[in-house]
Amino acid sequence: MKVRQFGAIAAASVIALSLTACGDSAKDSGGGGGGDFKIGIKFDQPGLGLKEGSSYTGFDVDVATYVAKELGHDAKDISWVQAPSAQRETLISTGQVKMVVATYSITDERKQKVSFAGPYFIAGQDLLVRSDESTITGPETLTGKRLCSVKGSTSAQKVKDKYPGVQLQEFGTYSECVAALVSKGVDALTTDNTILAGYASQDQYKGKLKVVGKTFSEERYGIGLKKGDKAMCEKVNTAIAKMISSGEWQKAVDKNLGPAGFKVDSATNPPKQDACA
Amino acid sequence: MGDILGSYDVLGAFWLTIRLAFFGALGALVLGTVVAVMRVSPVAVLRLLGTSYVNVFRNVPLTLMMVLSVLGVTYIMGLPLSQDVQQNAIRWAIVVLSVYHAAFVCEALRSGVNTVPAGQAEAARAVGLTFGQSMVNVILPQAFRGSVAPLGSVLIALIKNTTVAAVIGTADAAGLMQEVIENETGSFSVFAIFAIGFVILTLPLGLLFTHLSRRLAVKR
Numbered sequence: 220m221k222v223r224q225f226g227a228i229a230a231a232s233v234i235a236l237s238l239t240a241c242g243d244s245a246k247d248s249g250g251g252g253g254g255d256f257k258i259g260i261k262f263d264q265p266g267l268g269l270k271e272g273s274s275y276t277g278f279d280v281d282v283a284t285y286v287a288k289e290l291g292h293d294a295k296d297i298s299w300v301q302a303p304s305a306q307r308e309t310l311i312s313t314g315q316v317k318m319v320v321a322t323y324s325i326t327d328e329r330k331q332k333v334s335f336a337g338p339y340f341i342a343g344q345d346l347l348v349r350s351d352e353s354t355i356t357g358p359e360t361l362t363g364k365r366l367c368s369v370k371g372s373t374s375a376q377k378v379k380d381k382y383p384g385v386q387l388q389e390f391g392t393y394s395e396c397v398a399a400l401v402s403k404g405v406d407a408l409t410t411d412n413t414i415l416a417g418y419a420s421q422d423q424y425k426g427k428l429k430v431v432g433k434t435f436s437e438e439r440y441g442i443g444l445k446k447g448d449k450a451m452c453e454k455v456n457t458a459i460a461k462m463i464s465s466g467e468w469q470k471a472v473d474k475n476l477g478p479a480g481f482k483v484d485s486a487t488n489p490p491k492q493d494a495c496a
Numbered sequence: 497m498g499d500i501l502g503s504y505d506v507l508g509a510f511w512l513t514i515r516l517a518f519f520g521a522l523g524a525l526v527l528g529t530v531v532a533v534m535r536v537s538p539v540a541v542l543r544l545l546g547t548s549y550v551n552v553f554r555n556v557p558l559t560l561m562m563v564l565s566v567l568g569v570t571y572i573m574g575l576p577l578s579q580d581v582q583q584n585a586i587r588w589a590i591v592v593l594s595v596y597h598a599a600f601v602c603e604a605l606r607s608g609v610n611t612v613p614a615g616q617a618e619a620a621r622a623v624g625l626t627f628g629q630s631m632v633n634v635i636l637p638q639a640f641r642g643s644v645a646p647l648g649s650v651l652i653a654l655i656k657n658t659t660v661a662a663v664i665g666t667a668d669a670a671g672l673m674q675e676v677i678e679n680e681t682g683s684f685s686v687f688a689i690f691a692i693g694f695v696i697l698t699l700p701l702g703l704l705f706t707h708l709s710r711r712l713a714v715k716r
Contacts, residue, residue, distance in 0.1 A: 305674070308681045332681050365581060370665055371674025386581040388566070389665030395567055404571020 256292040258283045259302030259310050259319035259443075263392065266417020266475045267322055275299050278413065281471040282339050282462065283320040286442065289458035304372075308332045311443050318455070319443035322411060324373070325493075334448055334496065335441035336455035339468075341487040343434025344374050345412035347419060349400065350429045355407055357433040361385045367396035367405040374410040377436060393418065401427060411438050416481035430481055439490065452495035463489040500676060500689060509672035510693050516589055516658040516668060517697075521651055523594025528601025532639075533631055535602065536609050546602070554599040558660045561592045566664040582667070589661035593654060600650045608643030609635060611714070641712040648705025652698045669693060 260279050261268035268279040280299075287297050302310055302321045310316045311333045322342075325335045346366075348355050355361060362384035368375035370389040378385055388405055390396050396408045397418050408415065412430055419428040442459075444451050462468045468489055476483070500506070534546035553561075565588040570576045577587040612635055620630035640647075659670035673690045680686065 305677045328680055370662055370671055371676075371678045373678055376675060376678075387665070388581045388585070389671070390563070390567070391663040395563060399567055399571045402572045404567070404574075 254292070254296035254298045256287055256296045257298050257300050257316045258287065259300045259307060259316040259321055261303075261321045262299075262301045263394070264322065264414055264417055265421050267413060268320075269417075270299070270301075276475070277417070278340070278471055278475040279320045279322065281475065282442075282459070282468075283318070285462045285467060285471075286318075286320075286455055286458040289461060290454055307443060311445055314445070317444075321443075322414065322438075323441055323443050324438040325441040329443075330496075332446060333443045334446050334452055335493070336444055336452045336495065337441035337459055337492055338439035338490045339442065339459045339462075339492075340413065340440040340472075341484065341490050342411040342413045342438040342440060343484065344377065344409060344436040344438070345415055345434050346431040347397075347400065347408040347415040347428055348406065348431060349403070350427055352406070352429075356431060358382055358409075358435050361407065364407060365405040367399055367408045368410060369393055369396070372410065374436075378409060397424065397428075407431075412481065413440075413476060416476045419481070420476070432482065434484065437487070441493075449495045456492040456495060459492055500680065500686060504672060504676055506669075506672065506689065506693070509667060509669045510697070512586070512666065512668045513655070513658050513670075514697070516586070516593065516661060516666070517651075517655045519590045520593030520597065520658065521654055523590060524597035524601050524650070524654065527594055527598035529605060529636075531598055531602040532605035532609070533636075535606055536635075538627060550599045550602055552599075553596055554603075556596075558592070558596050558657055559663055561596060562589065562660055562664050565589075565592050582665070585661070585664045585666050589658070589664060589666050593657065593661070597650055597654045597657070600653070601647065604643045604646035604650055605639055607646060608639035608641070611642035612638045613716075638714050641714050644705060644712055645709040648702060648709070651705070652702060655698055655701075656694060 260275065260277075260283060262270040264277065264279075267277040269275070269277050284294055284297065288294070300310065300316050302316065302319050304321075307319050307321060307323060308329065311319055318336075319333075323329075323335075324342075325338060329335070346355060346358070346361075355364065358378070358381070361378075361382055363386070365386045365388060366378060367388045367390065368378065370391060375387060375389055378387055388396075388399065390399070393408070393410060393414065396405065399405045400408050401424065408418075412432075412434055415430045418424060419430055442455055444455065459468075462471075472483055531546045531549050534542040535550070537543060537546075566585060570584060570588065576584045577591070578584040616634055616638075617630060620634040625633065658668055661668055662670035662674060665671070669690055673686065676686050
């Protein structure tokens with residue numbers, strides 16, 4: 220009898236717990252902030268879009284906040300939604316978010332599904348190495364070395380096609396690559412220089428890692444919007460242009476990507492926005 | 497749909513999935529049989545070891561074991577199974593799949609052992625067979641025949657679980673799917689291709705095992 224009572228209590232508490240969990244997620248639909256202007260960002264990329272507890276930091280977050288303000292939405296109206304790479308198009312086309320600001324490179328394939336405002340930043344594929352590394356100076360010096368990237372990512376595919384002599388280890392996330400790099404399991408990590416700079420500026424890796432600084436691709440970060448929403452696209456473009464001319468853009472770059480000694484390629488940045496289609 | 501099949505090596509990726517599943521299943525069957533024998537053995541220490549094995553590996557998430565094998569064991573502890581990065585990932589994936597599913601194979605086999613009437617084991621001991629002899633000649637042959645259906649379920653689960661190996665960078669079907677989604681954006685046809693691929697692999701196996709379980713069941 221005792222056992223049965225205990226079981227009933229345990230079952231009741233489990234049900235109660237799961238109910239509260241449901242209540243929470245229903246309120247803010249898995250995102251942060253209480254507002255109704257939903258913006259998709261990365262939650263796991265330091266320096267660009269990072270969720271720490273209930274606060275959100277990074278260059279993408281700053282750009283999104285500024286653009287939202289120009290569109291008439293205060294910071295407290297914004298609710299942040301996680302936008303993993305594979306789900307960005309779906310989030311936009313189903314209307315779950317108003318815009319996606321998540322290291323979202325403008326490509327022709329993606330343009331068939333969503334519209335892009337921007338670009339607001341021109342990044343490029345680069346290499347992250349340990350700070351005492353001197354032999355790796357660019358992609359040509361990688362032959363026989365171990366390189367790490369995320370499975371299926373554009374960066375990984377580019378290395379496979381262009382530099383077949385490289386030993387490529389792929390993981391599910393960049394954090395695992397950074398761990399392998401620090402423990403000397405791999406010699407370099409490759410993806411966009413902005414993402415690399417974000418990892419190099421994290422407190423636990425400060426001084427241990429450096430970005431090589433020789434880009435070998437051009438990634439034009441845009442803001443993903445509902446396909447064909449030209450009016451919105453033009454408003455967002457105006458907001459980005461204002462952010463650049465007011466100096467806020469530079470401030471955001473210095474604050475989020477500066478600590479790792481990352482130099483923005485001033486030949487391409489700040490970029491001029493494309494005309495809206 | 498056709499252009500995806502044309503521009504990506506879908507068959508090659510599924511071939512790696514099949515290889516992972518085949519060697520993983522082989523390893524799991526051998527290891528699982530050993531653990532099952534340990535769990536029904538008369539030696540208390542072996543029973544405890546077998547029980548611990550099942551409880552540990554049945555309850556640790558497969559993804560965690562995969563990441564640990566390459567990130568933890570290969571790179572941090574420095575124990576690679578091959579100097580080639582791709583080969584290392586494939587070999588560790590097979591090892592992890594074997595170790596993980598051996599726990600399930602063990603439990604399936606133990607259910608098979610339970611279908612053998614206790615009188616048979618007693619009779620085997622009475623005619624002077626040792627524990628090993630009675631296992632190999634009397635109990636296990638009937639146990640395997642009695643556990644064909646649950647072993648089939650384990651095999652199907654194993655085939656689908658090979659997709660987890662993509663987290664350590666194997667170029668299997670799940671890995672290729674991530675590549676296709678990155679390039680072409682996620683669409684219904686992409687998911688359909690890979691879902692159909694797995695159904696082609698698993699559905700006939702399910703039918704085969706159901707058929708075998710009927711044919712092979714020991715009539716009592």
